[in-house]
Amino acid sequence: MSDLAYSGGRAAVPVVARLSGVRKRYGENTVLDNVDFSVREGEFVALVGPSGTGKTTLLRLLAGLESASNGRTEVSGNTSVVFQEPRLIQAQRVWKNVLLDDAHQPDARSRAAAALQDVGLEDKLESWPVSLSGGQAQRVAVARALYRRPDLMLLDEPFSALDAFTRRSMQSLVLKLWAKYAFGAVIVTHDLDEALIVADRIVILSKGRICHETRVDLPRERDVTSPEFNALKRDLLKQFSLSLS
Ligand SMILES: Nc1ncnc2c1ncn2[C@@H]1O[C@H](COP(=O)(O)OP(=O)(O)OP(=O)(O)O)[C@@H](O)[C@H]1O
Ligand SMILES: [Mg+2]
Secondary structure: OOOEEOOOOOOOEEEEEEEEEEEEEEOOEEEEEEEEEEEEOOOEEEEEOOOOOOHHHHHHHHOOOOOOOEEEEEEOOOEEEEOOOOOOOOOOOHHHHHHHHHOOOOOHHHHHHHHHHHOOOHHHOOOOHHHOOHHHHHHHHHHHHHHOOOOEEEEEOOOOOOOHHHHHHHHHHHHHHHHHHOOEEEEEOOOHHHHHHHOOEEEEEEOOEEEEEEEOOOOOOOOOOOHHHHHHHHHHHHHHHHHHO
């Protein structure tokens, strides 16, 4: 994408994905209404908002799984999606779940092994999905997304089915991979702490419209007990409540 986004006086960074004036209708139901949304290369954006407000629909548009009723959708490079559930094929071993239909590529198995090593599952290459814990299965889903070498990683409530401890370690894992591979990322989450832990920018979507955006200019790794973190959280909670009214 040729044009650039500016951020608070920082160097211009190219945009990896952009929705401009996007409207999405299902029959009579307008789910997204005049949405402008962009992600810069290597930027981590969190998308939050009430249930049924169009977050998954926005992600599916970015992933090319849906098309807009009006407006423009532009995405450059590869896109990978991690869903709430790992969606593993039970009849295939872990490494083949990473590859999916890419098994014919000459270096595919070693790339699958590398992706599994990146998520700490190098010892599970030959395992069957049924033998994995929920957190391990979701790590395989992350490896599968990583294998595609995405320019844009889309994560739709990827950790919401996991316990708090596993969730926290998955957040650290995704941040580590993001720092290593510098993909742009959009995570949908209902957890404001999660949004504040991972994101450079948090966008609130309500009733199909973007109603608030905030930058998170805190150094990583973020301290959830710090006054700065909690001041941002309070402000976000206020904006979130306003978005419901
Ligand atoms: N394929 C579809 N056909 C018809 N309506 C749909 C379709 N997909 C989504 N919708 C509707 O679009 C609206 C937004 O759905 P979406 O899944 O994007 O919400 P969401 O913000 O992700 O919600 P949640 O937080 O519960 O996951 C809902 O009213 C939903 O019923
Ligand atoms: Mg959703």
